[in-house]
Amino acid sequence: MREWSEELTALFGPGIREEVLAAAVAHGRGDALEAIDPGAVRPSVDLLRTVLEHAGGLPEARLAALRPLVRRLVDELSRELATRLRPALTGISVPRPSRRPGGGLDLHRTIRANLATARPAAPSTGSGTATGTGTEPGRMVIVPERPVFRTRAKQASDWRMILVVDVSGSMESSTVWAALTASILAGVPSLSTHFVAFSTEVVDLTERVTDPLGLLLEVRIGGGTHIAAGLKYARELVTVPSRTLIAVVSDFEEGGPVGGLLAQTRALVDSGCHLLGCAALDDTGTARYSKAIASQLVAAGMPVAALSPLELARWVGEKVR
Template identity: 35%
Template sequence: MSDPVLLRRWRLALGRYADRSLPAHGMSGAERRADRALDYLYAREMERRGLRRSRSDTGRSGSLDPSQLTPLGWLGELRDLFPLSVCETVQAHAIDTLGMRELLSDPAVLDALEPNRDLLKALIAFKGAADPGMREKIREVTRKIVEDIVRRLRPRVEAALAGRPNRFRRSQLKSMQNFDWRGTIRDNLKNWDAERGVIVADRLRFHGRSRRRLPWTIILCVDQSGSMLASTIYSAVMASILTALPAVEVKLIVFDTAIVDLSSEAHDPVEVLMSVQLGGGTNIAAAMEYCETLITQPSRTVFVLVSDFEEGGSVSHMLAATRRMAAARVTMLGLGALSDDAAPIYDRRMAERLVASGMQVSALTPDRFAEWIGGVIA
C-alpha cells in the first residue's frame, strides 16, 4: 500500500503494536492525539493478553505517553476528536468489554460520560459493588438516562394503547385522522353551490376518540438473572408507563432464585432498577406460583413472563402453573429476551412447551409489546 491516508488509517486501527511497519511519525497532530486516546484504552487489553510495549514506545515524548491521561481527560479527548457515535461505542467498550471500572468510581468522570443505554446497563450492573458515596451519584445519572428513555418511549406506548375512533362523539381534536367526512357532508348539504357543483363547508365534523377504561390487572413477572439486564431495564420503564393508564393495576415481580415484589415501586423505574440484584440462578416456577396468589379476577388479568425461559427450577411445576392460569382464563404472555441488536436470545424449546401449555410467546421491542397488550385488552 502506498496511499499515505490509508496507511495512517491502518496505523490508527492497529495502534502502537504496528509501529515497526507503520510508524506514527507520519501522522498529523490530530491523528497523534487520536492514536493516544485509542491507545489509552485498547493497549490495556493487548497488554493483558501478554503483548508488551516496545522500547521505542517507552521512549516516546511525554506529550504522547498515554499514561499521562486521566479517565476524565481521556473522555474529553474522545469528545474533541470523534463524533458522538464513536465516543459512545468506545465508552461502551471501556466499561462493558474491557472492564475499565474506574470510569464509574469517580463522580466527576461519571458526570462526563455520555448518558445512554450502555452506560445505564453498566451502572445497574456495577451499583452493588460501588462505594456508598457513589451510589447517590449512580442514582442521579440513572434517573437522567431513564427519564430520557421514558420520554422517547411513552408516546409510542400510549399511541399503541390509545382508543379507536368513536363515531358517536364529536372531538375538539381537529386532525385528518379523526375527520368525519360523512357527517361534514350531511351538515353542509344546505350549502350546495349548484353553479360550481360543490358543497361549501362552513362546519367541519371530527370523530372523538374513546378513552378505554381498562379494568385489568397486568402482572409483569421479570427474570432478573444476569443475562436479562436489557429486558429488566425496559420492563421497569414499561411498568411505570402502564401504571399511569386509567383503571389498570400493575403488579411488578422480579426474580432469580428469590422473589421480590416491587409493585409498590412500579411507578418509579429508577427505584426498581436500584432494587434489582442481577445474577444468580433462575426459578421461574416459584415466581409463577407466587404470581398466582395475586390473581383475583382471572379473566381480567394479563400475566407477562419476561424471561429467557432457561428454567433452573422445576420445569414440570412451571408448566403446571402455566396450565392452571390458562385454564382459569388468565391471558398468558411470554416475552422472550432480546439482545441489544433486537435478536431473540431465549430457549426456543422451552418456549414451545410453554406455548403448548397455554402461553403466547414472542420476542418484541417495547413499543411492539405495548401493541400486543393493547390488542389483548381492547
C-alpha cells in the same frame, strides 16, 4: 483516571471523552464511572446496564455519586421509549362510546352515526329583516336519531397487568427494558400494573413500578431460574381472571421441574387469564431462550415470542381496548 479524562477533553472534546469513558466502564474500568459527566453522556441501554452492574457492589456513599448519572440515563431512555409506545397505548383510557344516556354527548361519533339523516335545511318563513332570521343557502341539518354518549370513566382500574420478570444471570438487558416498559404502562389509567421479579426467589417490586430509577436500583440480577414460582405468585394477585394480563419475560431455562411450570401455566389459562411469554433478548436484539420449554408452554396455552417493548405495548393495547 482524572488526568486521563482531562487529556481526552483537551485532545478530542467532551463528546469523544464521554464515549471513551463509557467504553472503559464497559470493559471493566469501574473507576471511570465517576468521571462521566451525566449531562454530556449519550444514553444507551448498554451503558445503563453496565452502570447498574457496577452500582450493585458499591457502598452507599459512592452509589449516591452515581445516582445523577443513572437518573439521567433512565429519564432519557424512558422518554424515548414512551414516545414509541404512546401510539400503541392511545385510546386505552378513553371512555368507550355507548347508546345509553348517562355520560356527555359524543358529538363527533353522533354526527358520524347519523349522516344518513342529513338533508338541506328548510328555508325560514321569517320576515327576512336585518335581524337575520333566514337560513343560509346550502346549509345541511343532521337529525340525531341515534345519539352516542360517552360512558363515565370508572374510578377503579379496568385491567390488571402483571409483569413476571426473570432476573437471573445474563438477563440484564431484558430486565432494563422490562422496568422501563413497566413504568410507562403504570402511567395508563385503565391499567393496574404489577412488577414481580424472580430468580430462585420471588420479589414483588410493584410499589417501585412508577419510579424506574428506584426499581432498577432495587433489582438484583443473579441466581437461578424458577418461573413456576413467579407464576404461582402472580396467581395470588389475580382477582378478575378475564381482565388480567400476565407477561413473562424470561429465557425460559427453567431450573425447577418443568411439570410444575406447565401446571401453573394451565391453571392461569384455564381461569381465563391472558398470558404471553416474552423471550429474552441479547445485546444485539436477538432472541435467546429455550425453544424446547417454550414449545411446551405454547402447547399449555401461553404464546411465546421475541417481542420488543413496542410490540408488547401493542399486545396490551389490543387486549384492553
